[in-house]
Amino acid sequence: MTATRVLVLNSGSSSVKYQLLDMRDNARLAVGLVERIGEETSRLKHTPLATDGAAREQNRPIADHEEALKAVAAELAHDGLGLDSPELAAIGHRVVHGGKQFTEPTVIDDAVLKEVERLIPVAPLHNPANLTGIRTAMSLRPDLPQVAVFDTAFHTTMPESAARYAIDVQTADQHRIRRYGFHGTSHAYVSRKTAELLGKRPEDVNVIVLHLGNGASASAVRGGVCVDTSMGLTPLEGLVMGTRSGDIDPAVIFHLMRVGEMSADEVDVLLNKRSGLIGLCGDNDMREIRRRIDEGDEEARLAFEIYVHRLKKYIGAYYAVLGRVDAVAFTAGVGENAAPVREAAVAGLEELGLAVDGELNSVRSDEARIVSPEYARVAVAVVPTDEELEIARQTYALVANRAGERND
Numbered sequence: 001m002t003a004t005r006v007l008v009l010n011s012g013s014s015s016v017k018y019q020l021l022d023m024r025d026n027a028r029l030a031v032g033l034v035e036r037i038g039e040e041t042s043r044l045k046h047t048p049l050a051t052d053g054a055a056r057e058q059n060r061p062i063a064d065h066e067e068a069l070k071a072v073a074a075e076l077a078h079d080g081l082g083l084d085s086p087e088l089a090a091i092g093h094r095v096v097h098g099g100k101q102f103t104e105p106t107v108i109d110d111a112v113l114k115e116v117e118r119l120i121p122v123a124p125l126h127n128p129a130n131l132t133g134i135r136t137a138m139s140l141r142p143d144l145p146q147v148a149v150f151d152t153a154f155h156t157t158m159p160e161s162a163a164r165y166a167i168d169v170q171t172a173d174q175h176r177i178r179r180y181g182f183h184g185t186s187h188a189y190v191s192r193k194t195a196e197l198l199g200k201r202p203e204d205v206n207v208i209v210l211h212l213g214n215g216a217s218a219s220a221v222r223g224g225v226c227v228d229t230s231m232g233l234t235p236l237e238g239l240v241m242g243t244r245s246g247d248i249d250p251a252v253i254f255h256l257m258r259v260g261e262m263s264a265d266e267v268d269v270l271l272n273k274r275s276g277l278i279g280l281c282g283d284n285d286m287r288e289i290r291r292r293i294d295e296g297d298e299e300a301r302l303a304f305e306i307y308v309h310r311l312k313k314y315i316g317a318y319y320a321v322l323g324r325v326d327a328v329a330f331t332a333g334v335g336e337n338a339a340p341v342r343e344a345a346v347a348g349l350e351e352l353g354l355a356v357d358g359e360l361n362s363v364r365s366d367e368a369r370i371v372s373p374e375y376a377r378v379a380v381a382v383v384p385t386d387e388e389l390e391i392a393r394q395t396y397a398l399v400a401n402r403a404g405e406r407n408d
C-alpha cells in the first residue's frame with residue numbers, strides 16, 4: 001500500500017490550523033483549528049470529515065503550540081486517523097520566513113531548522129510557532145518526511161528594482177535587508193485560480209491579488225510570476241492589517257524612541273500588535289467594524305476608510321507596475337467575505353476599467369466568482385484561498401518525487 005495522506009500544519013502566532021488530506025482525490029479527511037493558544041480561553045475545534053463530520057470542541061487553556069499539536073494528534077487518533085497511520089506520507093508545514101534561499105518546498109533537516117531559526121528576528125510572530133510545530137511533529141513521527149512550504153518562495157522572482165530598499169547597499173547586504181514578501185502560497189494559488197476562472201492560462205494573465213486576512217498583503221503577478229508584493233523584510237510593511245500598521249514613515253520609530261522614550265521592543269509591539277484596525281478603533285475583526293459603522297460609530301468608519309484608502313493605493317500602484325491588468329482578485333477572511341471592502345476599494349476606478357456589480361458583489365458563496373459587471377475591462381474576482389491544499393499538494397509532489405527517485 002502506498003501512503004497517500006498528508007497532514008498540513010499552519011501554525012500562526014496564537015493559532016494552529018490543520019488539515020488531513022488524501023492526495024488521491026484531494027479529499028479532506030479532517031480539518032481543525034486551535035485558537036487563542038497561551039490564553040485562558042483557548043479553543044480546539046476538530047471536524048472529522050471522513051467519519052460523521054460532526055465537529056468536536058474543547059474549551060480549555062492550551063499553554064503553547066506543543067500542547068496544541070499534541071491535542072490535535074489525540075483528536076486525529078480518536079477518529080482512527082492518528083499520526084501513527086501507515087497511510088500518512090508526510091507532514092507539510094507552512095513556514096512564513098524562508099529568506100532568499102528557499103525558492104521551493106524543502107524536506108526539513110537540521111540545516112533547514114537552523115536557517116528557519118536564524119530568520120526569527122525578521123518573523124518574530126511566525127517563525128517560532130512554525131518551528132515548534134515542526135519539532136513537535138518530528139517528535140511524534142521521527143521517521144516521516146516533514147516538508148516546509150515557505151510564504152516567501154513565490155516572491156523570490158521579484159526583480160531587484162522591487163526587492164531592494166533604497167538604502168546603503170553594503171549595509172543592506174551585510175544584514176540581508178531586502179523585501180521578501182509573504183503569503184506567497186496564497187498569492188500563487190489565487191493567481192492561478194483566477195486565470196482558471198477567466199478561462200485562460202496563468203502565463204497569459206496579469207493579476208493583482210489582495211490577500212486580506214489578519215495579516216494582509218497585495219501582489220502584482222505577471223503571467224504567473226510575482227513581480228511585486230506589499231510586505232517586505234517582515235510581514236509588517238504594506239497594507240493596513242488587523243493589528244499591524246503596514247506602511248509608515250520610518251522616522252515615526254526614531255521619534256517614538258527619542259521623544260516618546262519607548263524602547264525598540266515597545267515600538268515593535270506597538271506596530272505589530274497595537275496598530276492597524278485594532279489600534280485605530282479597538283477592533284480587528286471586519287465584521288465587528290461593519291456592525292459599528294451601521295450603528296453610526298465614527299471611529300470605526302474612519303478605521304474602515306484608512307484601511308480602504310491604503311488598499312486602493314496599492315491597486316493603483318500595481319496597475320502601474322503591470323501596465324495591463326486582467327483581474328483583481330480578493331481573497332482570505334476579509335477579501336472573501338467583506339463585500340463593502342471590495343466595493344469601496346474599487347470605487348471611483350471606472351477609468352481604469354474597474355467596477356463591481358452591486359448585486360453580484362453581495363452574493364455570499366464559497367465558490368470562486370466574478371463580481372464585476374459584464375462591461376468592465378478588468379475582472380474583479382472573489383477567489384477563496386486554500387493555503388492548506390496548496391501546501392499539501394507541494395508536500396506530496398516532493399515526497400512522491402523522492403520516492404520515485406529511490407525506486408529508479
Ligand SMILES: Nc1ncnc2c1ncn2[C@@H]1O[C@H](COP(=O)(O)OP(=O)(O)O)[C@@H](O)[C@H]1O
Nearest residue numbers: 212213214215284285286287332333334337338
Ligand atoms: N463574514 C465576514 N465578514 C467580514 N470579515 C470577515 C468575515 N469573516 C472573517 N472576516 C475577517 O477575516 C479575518 C480573518 O481572516 P483569515 O484569512 O482567516 O486570517 P488569518 O488566516 O490571517 O488568521 C477576521 O479577523 C475578520 O476581520
Ligand SMILES: CC(=O)OP(=O)(O)O
Nearest residue numbers: 182183213214215235
Ligand atoms: C505572513 C503573515 O502575515 O501571516 P498571517 O496573515 O497568517 O499572520
Ligand SMILES: [Mg+2]
Nearest residue numbers: 213214215332
Ligand atoms: Mg491566513
